[in-house]
Amino acid sequence: MRQRFLAAAHPQVAATVVHRLGRRSDVYVGACPRTRRRGTRDALAGGWALWADCDGPQAVAALQAFSPAPAIVVH
DSSP, X not given: OOOXXXXXXXXXXXHHHHHHHHTTSOOOOOOSOBSXXXXXXXXXXXXXXXXXXXXXXXXXXXXXXXXXXXXXXXX
């Protein structure tokens, strides 16, 4: 698995790269700001959101029952 780091200041470039890569492989996006180009936790500048990967009906039901409700759900 390879990593690419794209500037948040250029969202159209990121969208183009994700679209192109997604045609031939899985693409995972991390949205926390980074202090340097590394995928490790120690490179995170900080975060203010919680991401949950709900892969089955039981996980989806737990998310629906969670409070507060999510601000966004991606299917």
